[in-house]
Amino acid sequence: MILMMCVLLATAIASPAAAAVRIGEAGDAVAVIVVGDVESKGSHIAAADLQDVLKRITGAEFEIVEQTDDTDARTRIFVGGGGPVRAIASDIDFDGLARDEIVMKTVGRDLVLAGGGPRGTVYAVSTFFQDVLGCRWWAPGALTAPNDPDLAVEPLDVRYRPPFELRFVLSQIGGVPEARRWHRLSYDLSFDISPRGIPSRALRPDRYYADHPEYFAYLREDGSEDREGTYLFLRKQWKHNAIHEPKPNSYNKWVEVLDRTRRAYNQFCPNSAGARRVITDAVLEELEKNRSAGALPEIVWVAQGHANFMCQCDACEAMRGREGSDSSNWIRMVNAVAAEVAPKFPTVKVGTFAFLHTEAPPATLEPADNVLIYHMLHETNRLDPVTTYPFHADAMRKWARIGTVYVWDYDANYRNYYQPYPNYFVSGQNVKYFHEVGVDGIMVQGGFGKAADLAAMRTWVTAQMMWNPKRDPRTLMIEFLNGYYGAAGPYLMEYIETMVDAAHRKKGLWLGSYAFTTKDWATVRDMNAATRLFNEAAAAVRADRILAQRVWLARKSIDLSWLDRYDEFRNAAREQGLPFLGPANPSKIVDAVAPFRTSWGHWHIGKPFSAYFDEIREKFPPQP
Ligand SMILES: [Zn+2]
Missing domain, CATH: 3.20.20 (TIM Barrel)
Incomplete structure (x- = not known):
């Protein structure tokens, strides 16, 4: 039996005498999933997710139905707050649920997982996985779930509303539908993120x-020809455009209006x-x-x-x-x-x-x-x-x-x-x-x-x-690193601290979002420390193919940073009498990422990894 893993939410456990809700028994399903809102796409998606995760935990196949009645001897897990669930859980104000607000509640031998529209039910199921069943979805293809053929849950009575109505991560992973469900990201607030509108x-x-x-x-004010947003800058730009843009164009006319007005x-x-x-x-x-x-x-x-x-x-x-x-x-x-x-x-x-x-x-x-x-x-x-x-x-x-x-x-x-x-x-x-x-x-x-x-x-x-x-973000980071990288986790945490310390050691560092290399803050000493930690991280998970692969991928940040400033780091190590722990043969780093030239997506905003790869390949050609 799995107990509540984390009492994170405003949880009120029902009377201690109430019995646990049974879901699996010796690897057999003793529960049925009931789609509460047949009209809602979210309810169907959440039911399918529940079916997958329960199978993963118990080994059993769970049936999804759209209707059931009181004579069903199995536990009913209602996903969504429509239809028959309203009669059995009459104390839940389903219509009063705010956007994204969730309910997880046991009612007798049944369980209700529902939420406010349009995706609250998806978030309720995701929260049930994480806070009640103890599952962790780290990244696409990386789910940690317990193994429990006799799965049952203690009585539950949770109602929670996240404080932010928009929770959006614009990133590669944030765009994956599965990630949006597990991460409880809101992707239904349509908004145009192009700056002008x-x-x-x-x-x-x-x-x-x-x-x-x-x-x-x-x-x-006149401003200057080098300062964006000023009269002289604009005048120069438009005069240039008048000549270089396809003709006919209006720039000469516009320069006239600009000068006059x-x-x-x-x-x-x-x-x-x-x-x-x-x-x-x-x-x-x-x-x-x-x-x-x-x-x-x-x-x-x-x-x-x-x-x-x-x-x-x-x-x-x-x-x-x-x-x-x-x-x-x-x-x-x-x-x-x-x-x-x-x-x-x-x-x-x-x-x-x-x-x-x-x-x-x-x-x-x-x-x-x-x-x-x-x-x-x-x-x-x-x-x-x-x-x-x-x-x-x-x-x-x-x-x-x-x-x-x-x-x-x-x-x-x-x-x-x-x-x-x-x-x-x-x-x-x-x-x-x-x-x-x-x-x-x-x-x-x-x-x-x-x-x-x-x-x-x-x-x-x-x-x-x-x-x-x-x-607490630091606690969450540690949990992620240990969960996703296994025994390498503590080394990666030390690596993170090393990088953060290095940046803070640099007096007056302005960490912007537009630097081509690490030259503003990372020294050869920092790179050596990072490399040692990645060596230890790799050694800690050598026997596990999947963990080793994850550490290998994380290490690319350091491997590629060595290449970006290779000669500079070599010279600095020599001058300072320090060891040089960068790759002895940098071409081998390039060889190792060559198979991913076209499959790694972006490297730079709007630029593919292949563009970067071609640069480093030219700099470090294959060795015979
Ligand atoms: Zn004005």
């Missing part, structure tokens, strides 16, 4: 720029009534179209472009001066759009970004109830949690106090997913802070590619924290 589609320069330059951002179409002026009208009409039209197609989104984006264009017209500057942040201009504009959206589309939120010049909230102006703030931690140093950086932490606390806030956090190096990225403790600690200040949803942009730096661990820990931010 409707305004840039609606305010097309060919349509509006020449006739209505006043719709667009005014550039009072100092307005740039790259951003609109948030105080322009004309621009606001065009944007509002486009938003309403798009939502109407979506509604007719039966696909009304929950969020519609009215957000700035990525570049740092900030309107310097008199109205924008005055508002910014009064409110202390350019976000005031945006909130006023977005509130106006939202006021027209609310009566027609009461379920839709108008989303806008808090980042770059709009990151700090206004002093007094507040977002309307149907406005969503997406706070992007784009400009933070990723070396430490956001609490280390008061500007960002304070901005978030205040936004969360005055409005609905989602956070877009970053947890990878986008120029090289494979090299060690020494921020391992940051994402989990950030989630804790997001919870503390009352953030409503989280999107974490992680790594892609098969050998991305400890990506399975990062995704697992972040997902566990997003479901229940009261947990």
